[in-house]
Amino acid sequence: MVLQREFFQRDTVIVAKDLLGKKLIRKIGNRKCSGIIIETEAYRASDDPASHAGIRKTKRNRIMFEQIGRAYVYFTYGMYHCLNVVARNKKFNAGAVLIRGIYPQLGIDIMSKLRNNTKIQNLTNGPGKLTQALDITLQENGDDLTKYSSLYITNGIKIKKIHKKPRIGISRGTDKEWNFSIDPTDYF
DNA sequence: GACACGATTGGCT
DNA sequence: GCCAATCGTGTCC
Numbered sequence: 001m002v003l004q005r006e007f008f009q010r011d012t013v014i015v016a017k018d019l020l021g022k023k024l025i026r027k028i029g030n031r032k033c034s035g036i037i038i039e040t041e042a043y044r045a046s047d048d049p050a051s052h053a054g055i056r057k058t059k060r061n062r063i064m065f066e067q068i069g070r071a072y073v074y075f076t077y078g079m080y081h082c083l084n085v086v087a088r089n090k091k092f093n094a095g096a097v098l099i100r101g102i103y104p105q106l107g108i109d110i111m112s113k114l115r116n117n118t119k120i121q122n123l124t125n126g127p128g129k130l131t132q133a134l135d136i137t138l139q140e141n142g143d144d145l146t147k148y149s150s151l152y153i154t155n156g157i158k159i160k161k162i163h164k165k166p167r168i169g170i171s172r173g174t175d176k177e178w179n180f181s182i183d184p185t186d187y188f
Numbered sequence: 189g190a191c192a193c194g195a196t197t198g199g200c201t
Numbered sequence: 202g203c204c205a206a207t208c209g210t211g212t213c214c
Contacts, residue, residue, distance in 0.1 A: 041195070050195075060210060077196050078207030084195085098195055128196050169195055 003153045008068040008087040012095035015087035016042035023156040026134040035102030039181040041167045045092040050173030053094035064094040072096045073141040080128030100127045
């Protein structure tokens with residue numbers, strides 16, 4: 001069952017936690033690739049100095065201010081893409097959840113080729129890695145993830161324990177513990 | 189118009 | 202553990 005729009009109409013931090021264990025699905029040609037979401041981070045609005053949306057709406061971050069349930073994809077470090085899902089409640093005018101890691105399920109052969117045949121444990125365990133494995137680029141920026149199409153999220157597995165940490169790779173907003181993850185060895 | 193830097197990764201020490 | 206790769210974007214002059 002694909003996640004409905006209402007799922008994303010809650011506090012960005014809550015949605016980040018609740019996305020753990022859900023299934024990310026990407027169709028490439030007539031094949032399906034998928035994985036269980038195991039790590040996420042919340043990035044909110046003007047209350048969050050680490051967020052792209054922390055200052056104002058710009059050309060790059062505009063999707064974060066638009067319809068919830070859509071993909072916010074950005075290009076970084078001159079070579080990698082990162083995938084977010086737009087989510088926020090009515091208190092904020094922007095927000096998104098960064099998908100930082102998935103546990104591969106379907107289409108491992110396709111993903112391996114896109115990742116130059118790396119080891120399975122290195123396939124999709126990072127934000128730049130999973131977009132490469134799933135062929136996600138700026139082409140997918142703004143795509144609606146609540147519809148069955150070439151990129152969407154469905155219900156997944158039941159979660160036991162959620163780990164909470166400060167977010168990775170940021171220099172501001174380090175006081176907020178908005179990185180959430182589950183331990184794959186608990187499930188797979 | 190210029191310039192510093194980043195929600196990263198992989199390779200080397 | 203450290204650092205280069207690589208370039209679009211945002212901010213500042």
